[in-house]
Amino acid sequence: MGRQPCCAKVGLKKGPWSPEEDKKLLDFLLNNPLCCWRLVPKLAGLLRCGKSCRLRWLNYLKPDLKRGLLSESEEKLVIDLHAQLGNRWSKIAAQLPGRTDNDVKNIWNTHIKKKLVKMGIDPITHKPFSPSENPSDESHGEEEEEKTPVDSLCSDSEKSLASSSVSSSSVSSSSSNSTSLVKDEIIEVPPMEAPAIDWDEPMWLLEMDEFKGLEFLSNDFDENLCI
DNA sequence: AAGGGCGACAACCGCCAACGA
DNA sequence: GTCGTTGGCGGTTGTCGCCCT
Known part of the structure; x- marks a missing residue:
């Protein structure tokens, strides 16, 4: 028996994420405890599969990410x-x-x-x-x-x-x-310096209320989300 | 100015391991 | 022990922008 795809492929959007989708996902993840990724797109109102949401969060939206070239x-x-x-x-x-x-x-x-x-x-x-x-x-x-x-x-x-x-x-x-x-x-490994807040985020993200107070972006935040 | 080549990065795909029923 | 579900991982592909001709 073949493995089922992670999500029904029909009707789900693929390709680059739009700012609106990012905002929806971010809003949802910031305001809700994470249960499981499969439910995230449904609850957040996104036409994406859970796997895609997870990847977008981990690789792009997660608050403590550094961007740009390596030092x-x-x-x-x-x-x-x-x-x-x-x-x-x-x-x-x-x-x-x-x-x-x-x-x-x-x-x-x-x-x-x-x-x-x-x-x-x-x-x-x-x-x-x-x-x-x-x-x-x-x-x-x-x-x-x-x-x-x-x-x-x-x-x-x-x-x-x-x-x-x-x-x-x-x-x-x-x-x-x-x-x-x-x-x-x-x-x-040597202790790396703490990640500097060196964001190269899109302007729309920086303008979001949630990101105006950086204290909010603490480690506790992640733990709360159980990611 | 047009377009072809190339680099950089985001996103997808498929497999695997862990876990619970 | 088996099966299904889920999350995680690494490889690969797609897309976009820049540069050169």
């Missing part, structure tokens, strides 16, 4: 975590406050991957390409081949931060930084 330290962290975890974007994103797995995945694919390739580093293995398999014809010096991605991307002062945090062999106990469980392993 240098975030980028280093992503590279290190990727070296450890592979394409487990949600685990990687969990170490970056305000970033979503979709965000990290997109940034990896559009920026970091290319950057590594250009530097002669295989983004999958995180090791220098062997001369025969190097996709970029740009010559890279011997020195560069010896560098790790972190070495190549950051200054000396920053290297210490990155290398002390999540090198592939650093599932150790040397640091008192924050830790997180990834299945059986413990990943140690």
Whole structure:
């Protein structure tokens, strides 16, 4: 028996969300305790499937999201975590406050991957390409081949931060930084600075009453929603 | 000015795991 | 133990805007 689709495909809207839809979803989620995503579109008056609503909330509407490119330290962290975890974007994103797995995945694919390739580093293995398999014809010096991605991307002062945090062999106990469980392993990461309120939200969203008092956007908010 | 190429990002799809009946 | 439902995840695709010719 085939798996049922997450929602009846008939009559449901797909594609980009309109400001009105965003507002409806946001209004609903701000004013109602979340029961289950399947009911959200129905109760919020949206012609979307619950899954779509969930994604929109997590990737775009959630108040504490950071937008825009990664900072240098975030980028280093992503590279290190990727070296450890592979394409487990949600685990990687969990170490970056305000970033979503979709965000990290997109940034990896559009920026970091290319950057590594250009530097002669295989983004999958995180090791220098062997001369025969190097996709970029740009010559890279011997020195560069010896560098790790972190070495190549950051200054000396920053290297210490990155290398002390999540090198592939650093599932150790040397640091008192924050830790997180990834299945059986413990990943140690440096404490990221609190997400700055650096919103790049559409104007219509910023104009909404709910967003005029930022104190409102606390962690309690999320817990209340049980997300 | 037109349009083709490309990059960036939002959104969808399909699979899987967890959970409850 | 089985089945259905739901949420979560990662891969992929679609769309839009910018840049170059």
